[in-house]
Structure formats: structure tokens, C-alpha cells
Amino acid sequence: MSFIKITEQDSHYNDLEQKSVRELLEDINTEDRKVALAVRKTIPKIEELVLQIVPRMKQGGRIFYLGAGTSGRLGVLDASEIPPTFGMPPSVIIGLIAGGDTALRNPVENAEDDEERGWQELQEHQINALDTVIGIAASGTTPYVIGALRRAREHGILTASISSNPDSPMAAQADVAIEMIVGPEFVTGSSRMKSGTGQKMILNMISTSVMIQLGRIKGNRMVNMQLTNQKLIDRGTRMVAEELGLPYSQSQHLLLMYGSVKDAVEAYRHKRLK
Structure with a gap:
């Protein structure tokens, strides 16, 4: 099949500058409603x-x-x-962006066009056959990502891609190609919109389901979350109190002593069994 760049097709909406704010918001929302359905597929x-x-x-x-x-x-x-939500070290899921941390706030000229740089950065992390590389590109044509996936695959590393175009060059380098076809963007070519929303949803689905499968959630609670602020300490305290049937003050003492809901509950129950 020939490669169709849906992400660059003309918007279904014209003369945006002539619309009222309400019309703009309603039209954007109409397009956004398509995202969850595309992700579901x-x-x-x-x-x-x-x-x-x-x-x-x-x-x-x-x-x-x-x-x-x-x-x-x-x-x-x-x-x-991942670390604050699931209590995992930051080395378990790692995000790499073309141009490095500077690119988080500012565009870095030509960074995404370097087909070798992505693989070099993976090697700096001593990537191995137990790891998984997931390339993310709405267009599916980003050289930085394609080159990294190709080299990773050559080394027997599991590769996946998340794109908004069918049969993209990036998907061709992925063992698992996730193709979320959301259609043309509200502003022609602005893939930060529907494509970005869908990418966020898919990343949530991947990381959350993986962490649950790894035992980082109990029931529906973040029992391994980091206690980095008063809101999370309060939430954790209430989890311990509910799980053990203890007063709030005693639950908070246990939580702060052991550092996580899971450890606090397990330690208390272990002492009770002795």
C-alpha cells in the first residue's frame, strides 16, 4: 500500500479566523471526540x-x-x-527527545533529522535485549525515531511505534505498530492536537497496564506512590486507615515510618501475625 500522510491533509474547517470563540471551541471538541474511538481500535x-x-x-x-x-x-x-505514581525508579521507563532536555521547552533545529542520534542515546543507557523501544511520531516519518527503531530491531530488541498515519516508514521498523488514525487536524498539520491527545491516551494505557501487571497497584489504589507532598500523604494515610481499620493518626504514623501504603500495611499485618 502507498503511504498516505493523513496528518498533513487539509482541515475539515475553513476560515477559522472568522469564527467566534464558541464556534472554535465546539469545533475543536467535535474533532476531539473522534480520538477515543480511534484509540479504541x-x-x-x-x-x-x-x-x-x-x-x-x-x-x-x-x-x-x-x-x-x-x-x-x-x-x-x-x-x-512513573516514579511518583507507582514508586518505581526513574530508570524503569525512560523518555528520550530529539535535541535533549533543551527541546522540552524550545525547538532544536534539525535534531529530529539525525537518523543515528536516537540509537547513540539508547547505547548510552546500555540498552539490551530485555528492553523495549517505543517510537512516537504522528507523521511516522521522523528520522531520529526511525533510525533508533531500525538499529534496535537489528539487535533483537522489541520495538513498537505510535503514529497517526497508516503504513508509515516508522511502523515498518516496529514489531508492534500502533496506528491511531484520527484524521486531519483542526488546524491543518497541527499534530499537537488530536494526534497528541491520542498519543497521551495510548501512553497512559501502556504504562498503567504494565505497572498493574507488575503488581504496583492494589485494588484500584496507588499503594506504591511516592509521598512527595501533603496531598499524597493524606491520601496514603486514608488508604492505610481504610485497609487496616485504624485511626487516622496511627495510620499516618505507620505510613511515614514505612514510606508507602503497601509497606505500611504489610509491616503492620506481619507484626500482628507474630
Whole structure:
């Protein structure tokens, strides 16, 4: 099949500058409603990927996200939320963006066009066959990502891609190609919109389901979350109190002593059994 760049097709809406604010917001929302449906169609592929990631991570494997621009920022964002949410070290899911940390706030000229740099950065992290590399690019044509996926695959590393165009060059380098076809953007070519929203949803689905499979959630609670502010300490205290049937003050003492809901509950129950 020929490669169709849907992400660059003309918007379904014209004369945007002549619309009222209400019209703009309603039209953007109309387009955004298409995203969840497009993501839903990719669930079988996301499932295929997660089922391959989990056994690798149980043996010490990691996930690497690679992207440029909005796609790279979303990968870094998802990776950065894993330690506070699930109590995992920051080395378990790593986000790499073309141009490095500078590119998180400012565009770095030509960074995404370097086909070798992504693989070099993966090597700096001593990437190995237990790891997984997930390329993120709405267009599916970013050289920084394509080159990294190609080299990773050559070394027997599991590769996946998240794109908004069917049959892209990036997907051709992925063992699992997640193709979320959201259609033309509200502002022609502005893939920070529907494509970015869908990428965030898919990254949430991958990382959250992997962490649950790795035992980082109990029931529906973040029992391993980091206690980095008063809100999280309060939330954790209430979890301990509910789980053990203890007063708030005693629950908070246990939580702060052991550092996580899971450890506090297990320690208390272990002492009771002695």
C-alpha cells in the first residue's frame, strides 16, 4: 500500500479566523471526540505490546520512549510520572527527545533529522535485549525515531511505534505498530492536537497496564506512590486507615515510618501475625 500522510491533509474547517470563540471551541471538541474511538481500535495492538513488555520487565527490562517535538515531550511526560505514581525508579521507563532536555521547552533545529542520534542515546543507557523501544511520531516519518527503531530491531530488541498515519516508514521498523488514525487536524498539520491527545491516551494505557501487571497497584489504589507532598500523604494515610481499620493518626504514623501504603500495611499485618 502507498503511504498516505493523513496528518498533513487539509482541515475539515475553513476560515477559522472568522469564527467566534464558541464556534472554535465546539469545533475543536467535535474533532476531539473522534480520538477515543480511534484509540479504541488500536487496543488489540496495545494488548499485544503490553503482553510482550511485562515478562521482559519482570526480568529487569526497561521501556524507552523516543520522539521529537510534541511526541517526544509526551514520552518524557509519561516516563516522568512513573516514579511518583507507582514508586518505581526513574530508570524503569525512560523518555528520550530529539535535541535533549533543551527541546522540552524550545525547538532544536534539525535534531529530529539525525537518523543515528536516537540509537547513540539508547547505547548510552546500555540498552539490551530485555528492553523495549517505543517510537512516537504522528507523521511516522521522523528520522531520529526511525533510525533508533531500525538499529534496535537489528539487535533483537522489541520495538513498537505510535503514529497517526497508516503504513508509515516508522511502523515498518516496529514489531508492534500502533496506528491511531484520527484524521486531519483542526488546524491543518497541527499534530499537537488530536494526534497528541491520542498519543497521551495510548501512553497512559501502556504504562498503567504494565505497572498493574507488575503488581504496583492494589485494588484500584496507588499503594506504591511516592509521598512527595501533603496531598499524597493524606491520601496514603486514608488508604492505610481504610485497609487496616485504624485511626487516622496511627495510620499516618505507620505510613511515614514505612514510606508507602503497601509497606505500611504489610509491616503492620506481619507484626500482628507474630
